[in-house]
């Protein structure tokens with residue numbers, strides 16, 4: 001599918017009068033339409049809830065939009081819990097799906113009334129010692145080991161993943177929890193990431209629904225929900241077909257009726273913890289070409305770098321690039337698009353075919369709405385960019401200001417670098 005930017009060159013030129021590049025910008029309309037489509041796709045399940053994976057895009061202005069569509073939050077750290085609570089998503093609208101969890105994080109999760117999703121059987125004891133009790137509702141994360149495959153395609157390698165209980169541990173864990181007075185049980189699994197296929201959720205759902213039936217039969221634990229977690233992907237490359245969420249919902253419904261319905265477990269709620277699917281396509285990193293370099297290769301130097309978007313440097317991930325104002329031109333020039341870090345992997349694209357680019361052109365780096373800004377860091381003393389929201393009426397709102405050097409130096413208590421380094425005023 002052709003990838004089109006949701007901003008134009010004219011709009012970006014207008015925005016940069018107030019907010020200089022680089023910045024991340026989010027498309028409110030796209031976020032809303034997608035959230036509504038997800039809600040409709042699972043509306044057959046009365047208990048259905050999406051717990052947005054906060055780590056993907058931890059911005060309260062954006063999470064507040066999702067809240068209007070009934071979304072809760074999936075948190076995995078202290079500050080993510082705080083953020084969720086601050087936007088008014090509380091209690092059982094928070095799923096705390098963490099791992100290697102510090103005691104203080106379990107304490108805050110319990111204090112907020114979040115549903116706790118245990119990553120390991122030893123965490124039963126740890127949680128009980130930490131809280132002094134066990135909550136009435138608990139979930140356990142399942143890891144079947146081996147490879148997760150669909151037909152002949154290997155999708156991912158759970159056997160090599162640090163997460164979750166083994167199958168045997170699920171049964172043992174549920175027996176222990178039940179004996180300790182837990183009343184409502186959940187099952188969670190995240191077995192493949194960024195799946196651009198309509199089959200992942202239905203295949204996963206089938207496995208988890210069957211496990212739910214066995215667990216309930218063998219342990220007597222009442223299964224309240226099955227959490228399909230994240231993993232529905234987005235088409236980063238133009239040749240990929242986007243997932244059809246309506247079809248995915250429908251196929252999960254078929255598995256639900258076949259397996260849970262016929263086992264008399266038609267009261268089980270289906271939960272999701274999508275991150276990438278909710279926000280990925282609705283964010284752009286906007287950057288300006290500030291240098292062109294002609295050496296052994298042709299380089300375009302832009303004013304963003306890997307601290308603004310780590311995925312290409314970290315995973316070699318493809319992110320599509322549109323040169324704004326040149327959408328109609330032939331892509332007959334080959335470039336490496338680089339940032340300014342002292343790291344040779346700081347490249348947004350390698351050997352990318354683009355139109356002939358002029359210094360001063362603006363570029364959109366696509367699909368940065370999830371795991372984009374949030375994976376940012378401060379290497380080379382680079383500062384985090386602003387985040388902007390493009391409203392449906394075309395207006396633009398600053399939803400997080402850019403960092404300043406003062407922010408960067410703020411944690412050196414008692415050593416006021418920022419003030420010392422300010423140029424002395426003469427006269």
Ligand SMILES: *Cc1c(COP(=O)(O)O)cnc(C)c1O
Pocket residue numbers: 053055056074097190193194229230231232273274275276277370
């Ligand atoms: C990262 C994560 C998600 C979201 O994953 P996406 O690929 O963004 O959908 C959901 N649940 C858990 C526990 C995660 O770690």
